[in-house]
Amino acid sequence: MSGADRIKGGVTPAVAAAPTEPFAIGRTRASRTRRTVDLSPAQHRALDIWQREAADRLGLARVTGQEVLVALVDQLLSDPKLSTQIIRTIRARR
Template identity: 40%
Template sequence: MSTKRRNRYAQAGSQRPAAPRTTEAAQKVRTEPIRVTLDLSPTQHRALKRWCNQAAADHDLSQVALARVLRLLGEELVKDEELSERIGKRLVQMAAEDAA
């Protein structure tokens, strides 16, 4: 390899890369919902569906969708400090049980 060519490579390597160009697409905020899947045991699913059905009857609604309940639970989790703390403690407890 010639000295000139080596010097060009060395210079190119020492130069800072150009800042990435921001495109209109990169500046947009995501607004579409993001799908999350959740595996429940049959017992958990049955209990939650039973809760949804009872909530529908209690509040005179034709139905209460489990997905809607889970969305609301997520909202409550990030808003309610006591709930967030309780869930955090349960997560630590579960991690300890999994490690044992």
């Protein structure tokens, strides 16, 4: 039975064809999405120190927490070994 025959007979295909072009449902975001993280005072202090040391190594006035977290997420999503390591760490902490 052809597609035209199905339409004439009121029969719809069991599985819809995959779209050939990407599409978005609803409105797409033009801006970034914010995430927050709760750190202990010791973690916060250690991260501040790390950022200052990184800025010194890079010859910059400062490296922001935002830059660090974006770089970490990019690495996490692109490095399977790091992803596995993070999953192990999360599992161990639960």
